[in-house]
Amino acid sequence: MAQIRIENVRKEFGSFTAVQSSSFTVEDGEFFMLLGPSGCGKTTTLRMMAGLELPTSGEIYIDGEEVGMKRASQRDIAFVFQMFALYPHMNVRRNISYPLLSQGVAKAEVRRRVAEVANILKIENILERPVGGLSGGDRQRVALGRAIVRRPKAFFMDEPLGALDAEFREHMAEELRALHDRMGATTVYVTHDQLEAMQMGDKIVVMNHGVVEQFGRPQEIYDWPATKFVAKFIGSPAMNFLEFDGMIGNGADSIDLSGQKVQVPVSRQGAKGRLTLGVRPEHIHFSDASEFRGRVIATEYLGTTQIVTMSTANGMVKARISSNKGVNPGDLIGLEFDARTLTIFTEERGLALLSEANAGVLRHG
Helix, strand or coil: CCCEEEEEEEEEECCEEEEEEEEEEECCCCEEEEECCCCCCHHHHHHHHHCCCCCCEEEEEECCEECCCCCHHHCCEEEECCCCCCCCCCEHHHHHHHHHHHCCCCHHHHHHHHHHHHHHHCCHHHCCCEHHHCCHHHHHHHHHHHHHCCCCCEEEEECCCCCCCHHHHHHHHHHHHHHHHHHCCCEEEEECCHHHHHHHCCEEEEEECCEEEEEECHHHHHHCCCEHHHHHHCCCCCCEEEEEEEEEECCECEEEECCEEEECCCECCCEEEEEEEEECHHHEEECCCCCCEEEEEEEEECCCEEEEEEEECCEEEEEEEECCCCCCCCCEEEEEECHHHCEEEECCCCEECCECCCCCCCCCC
């Protein structure tokens, strides 16, 4: 397996820039997620890494070798597509063995490696079946098997679970992560599903409009989003945004929300004017002592928890609380925040102000 390094990679299609000077590193053996909405540039980035698109500028390294202008066949990688791309006239065994046979691998070695892959994927019982009659999950396993059997330096996967129904998709995500852990493979995986990225990834790159907004470990990105876009895209419900006029930095450790003093992390970066306070729904607490209040608009029962939507003088908020707590539309409730969980964003560019709490983890383009 191999480390993959992207340095200032840019891709233009005529006057349209699909990827803007992206840089990040996929360490050897990592399960690395490229996450973002449709059209953000994540698939184009993956295709450049795989050699299916050539970069307009920048460099791509696989296992220390610069491969930006090399064909896909010269990069020793395996690509798994969303729509499986299996050969319909072949059975499962022939689909999996085809890459080896086309490379001239001895038949005895082909049989051994196909049997090994079938055992890993638990598909020994369907090796002689035609792929046309298989379920979506089994066809996905066959597509994975065809990639694994080559033993490439890296696996590139473009939304491979996107065609599966929700329940089976979650099951296959668990299986795919377990498979990765057993093989120790370097894997780059494209998805628009933030829950899938958080569940499976060792590291995540969040992209928007061709720009890498942030990269890091799932917990880092969730706790300390680098931009308002990341804060909105990661988390369900998304982070709440409360706008206020004030100053932060220069030793200031509190802000004023409609007359209520709210403690915030001490910021290393100063800013004043129109700012935004970001707080996750689970970090909002109800308190009769707080003068900052929200009027309950609606509640959403989720089993052990409920989502309470409230209007405040600084904007709408959603709180995630225990379903045992009785809350009714129209109630006026005092709200408290834990300073250690808060993020302050600039209004103009939506960038998070660097604080003592998140000094080591914010990275954005």
